[in-house]
Amino acid sequence: MRHLQSSIFLLVLLTISVNAQDLYRRSNDTIVRRQVTTDAVALAPVISTCTKPGSFAITFDDGPTETTDILLNYLKANNYEATFFVNGLNYRCIYDQADVIKRIVNEGHQLCSHTWSHADLVKLSDDQIRLEMTKLEDAFRKIVGKVPRYMRPPYGSYDTRVRGILASLGYEMITWDIDSGDAIGYTINKSKAVYRTSIRKEPFPTPHLALNHDVEPSTSTVLAPFAYKYVIRKGYSPQTVGSCLEDGNWYKEEVEPSPRDSSWVC
Numbered sequence: 001m002r003h004l005q006s007s008i009f010l011l012v013l014l015t016i017s018v019n020a021q022d023l024y025r026r027s028n029d030t031i032v033r034r035q036v037t038t039d040a041v042a043l044a045p046v047i048s049t050c051t052k053p054g055s056f057a058i059t060f061d062d063g064p065t066e067t068t069d070i071l072l073n074y075l076k077a078n079n080y081e082a083t084f085f086v087n088g089l090n091y092r093c094i095y096d097q098a099d100v101i102k103r104i105v106n107e108g109h110q111l112c113s114h115t116w117s118h119a120d121l122v123k124l125s126d127d128q129i130r131l132e133m134t135k136l137e138d139a140f141r142k143i144v145g146k147v148p149r150y151m152r153p154p155y156g157s158y159d160t161r162v163r164g165i166l167a168s169l170g171y172e173m174i175t176w177d178i179d180s181g182d183a184i185g186y187t188i189n190k191s192k193a194v195y196r197t198s199i200r201k202e203p204f205p206t207p208h209l210a211l212n213h214d215v216e217p218s219t220s221t222v223l224a225p226f227a228y229k230y231v232i233r234k235g236y237s238p239q240t241v242g243s244c245l246e247d248g249n250w251y252k253e254e255v256e257p258s259p260r261d262s263s264w265v266c
């Protein structure tokens, strides 16, 4: 497997260097050549856990829906921070849930991209991948005036090509080191056990980054409250992904949001 990965990597490098040389032959400008080479090898980083000791990022995917509001009420009442990886059109159309997106940002949580339609990016063409990202960027721009720097690939599915395209769009990728299993049919008790076992295996202050889904009603009402109380009891400080990576730069673009108009449709 490692051999195969090395071979593929080498092949990609060779292809890139051939392309770069072609470009160089077509241009006498060495600065252009250097730039092309650098851009061509850029891959979006894949981050699977937090770096700050004692930090614990609890993240929620696949919203927004009405249950996201229930979770936001809980977080606000307890002054807790979360990170939301949202879709444009998954359980709901993002434009019909614009108030939820605004709440996420206004109440201090981190907003991240989870692609427009929750697509498996590996199965899409380059253009389709770009569209999955930019269509959601448009919605973010209109609704809250902020375009996230962080994204999570649906199903945790990515390859070198996907990473290259995401890098060219300015994204960093966030996966997880704890999966509560709430999206794959785990009972609440089984999901709670995942938290307990993971922390027992790598206790405080080893940082963690946990995957949950606010679209699951039992996650927003039962599992999330358990997770926050539990990690705090174990010594952790729950915080956003940006904060646990010591990165305050959550958004790659900030503009004035626009009022609702006829383009706010999915």
Ligand SMILES: [Zn+2]
Pocket (backbone or CB within 6 Å): 061, 062, 114, 118, 154, 155
């Ligand atoms: Zn998802």
